[in-house]
Amino acid sequence: MMMGEMSQGQREMQSLVRAANATARAQGSMEPVTLVANDGTEIIIDRRAAMVSGTIKSMLAGPAEYSESLQNTIKFPEISPQVLEKVVQYFYYKMRYTNHPGHLPEFKIEPELALELLMAANYLDT
Amino acid sequence: MSAVPATAESSEYVRVKRKRQTIFLYANMPIDTVHDLRARANLVTKVPTSEMRFYLDESGEVLLDENKTLKEQKIENDMVLYMVYRIQGSDDWETVMIGDKKAEGEA
Numbered sequence: 185m186m187m188g189e190m191s192q193g194q195r196e197m198q199s200l201v202r203a204a205n206a207t208a209r210a211q212g213s214m215e216p217v218t219l220v221a222n223d224g225t226e227i228i229i230d231r232r233a234a235m236v237s238g239t240i241k242s243m244l245a246g247p248a249e250y251s252e253s254l255q256n257t258i259k260f261p262e263i264s265p266q267v268l269e270k271v272v273q274y275f276y277y278k279m280r281y282t283n284h285p286g287h288l289p290e291f292k293i294e295p296e297l298a299l300e301l302l303m304a305a306n307y308l309d310t
Numbered sequence: 311m312s313a314v315p316a317t318a319e320s321s322e323y324v325r326v327k328r329k330r331q332t333i334f335l336y337a338n339m340p341i342d343t344v345h346d347l348r349a350r351a352n353l354v355t356k357v358p359t360s361e362m363r364f365y366l367d368e369s370g371e372v373l374l375d376e377n378k379t380l381k382e383q384k385i386e387n388d389m390v391l392y393m394v395y396r397i398q399g400s401d402d403w404e405t406v407m408i409g410d411k412k413a414e415g416e417a
Contacts, residue, residue, distance in 0.1 A: 199376055202343055203348075203349070203359065206343070206348065206349040207349045209346060209349070213350060213353070214354070216354045226332070227332045227334070228333040228334065228354055229334045230334065269325075272334060276321060276334065280321040
């Protein structure tokens with residue numbers, strides 16, 4: 185065996201240790217909320233990101249009259265999967281760069297999505 | 311509510327896609343390996359970590375390396391990864407499917 189080369193056993197052991205560490209780190213890292221687009225596509229995101237939207241925030245935080253607050257699943261029958269995904273990318277962008285000092289990277293929007301995105305953002309109070 | 315502060319480091323993510331599902335998973339690129347992604351995906355999907363794999367490309371040719379960090383594999387914020395599950399009771403894996411169609415254009 186060459187210097188620095190690992191045996192199969194060592195490599196497996198290292199892999200097991202990494203997996204165990206990963207499980208430990210993953211605990212409590214995300215509280216999933218499912219957003220469903222008009223074609224049934226599901227986008228699963230962290231609750232913190234979903235709360236960027238005022239509309240979703242009130243649905244999730246509201247009293248039990250909103251069934252959404254119990255199931256953590258929200259349907260958007262008027263929003264296409266492309267637009268919904270873009271909106272979610274914006275949630276994460278907003279979360280990351282709010283109170284961020286200095287230069288902000290551009291948030292890219294495809295021109296063909298712009299109008300639909302505007303309407304979705306308005307509805308979602310984002 | 312959450313103990314994890316929304317710093318730039320902790321709020322990077324990858325988009326993991328399989329069939330009609332996209333999961334936004336937090337990823338700490340310089341530290342995390344594919345094990346971390348599996349563990350986080352498992353918390354959402356409840357699919358055992360041994361039953362899932364991630365590809366870098368939609369054609370399902372480049373598997374994520376088990377022993378490198380995400381950054382070492384040039385994975386950046388907002389990138390898409392393709393997830394497949396093991397076919398139950400076999401050693402075979404699904405082909406990559408996004409939406410309703412298979413990547414190879416099979417019906």
